[in-house]
Amino acid sequence: MIKRPRTIISDIDGVIFKHQGDICKQHLNDPIVLDGVKEKIREWDLEGCHIILMTGRRESVRKETEKQLSSSGIIYDNLIMNVGGGVRVLINDKKPDKEDDTAIAICVERNKGVLDI
Numbered sequence: 001m002i003k004r005p006r007t008i009i010s011d012i013d014g015v016i017f018k019h020q021g022d023i024c025k026q027h028l029n030d031p032i033v034l035d036g037v038k039e040k041i042r043e044w045d046l047e048g049c050h051i052i053l054m055t056g057r058r059e060s061v062r063k064e065t066e067k068q069l070s071s072s073g074i075i076y077d078n079l080i081m082n083v084g085g086g087v088r089v090l091i092n093d094k095k096p097d098k099e100d101d102t103a104i105a106i107c108v109e110r111n112k113g114v115l116d117i
Contacts, residue, residue: 006050011054012065013056015113016053040117053078
């Protein structure tokens with residue numbers, strides 16, 4: 001059986017970039033890429049993972065956000081904007097012929113990066 005690549009969904013501020021306070025600071029200051037992020041994203045890319053980034057940033061700052069990601073060397077497949085700041089819940093179906101879970105949630109400490117994932 002062919003193993004399909006994983007889909008990785010990640011927030012941006014506090015996970016990929018250092019969270020710098022309110023949303024205005026996120027746009028006015030140069031982004032700081034957290035430890036292990038570039039290496040982990042490269043690893044996921046080499047594995048063929050589909051990388052989806054999401055953020056609470058408004059749609060009106062999409063171009064600025066895309067520029068920050070690009071200039072920081074962060075690659076991705078999709079960028080979802082304007083995701084609310086509340087709890088994010090992932091719901092997926094379990095395959096009837098598989099024991100493995102089809103969804104995993106990982107919460108990382110803000111500004112600690114993804115080196116240990």
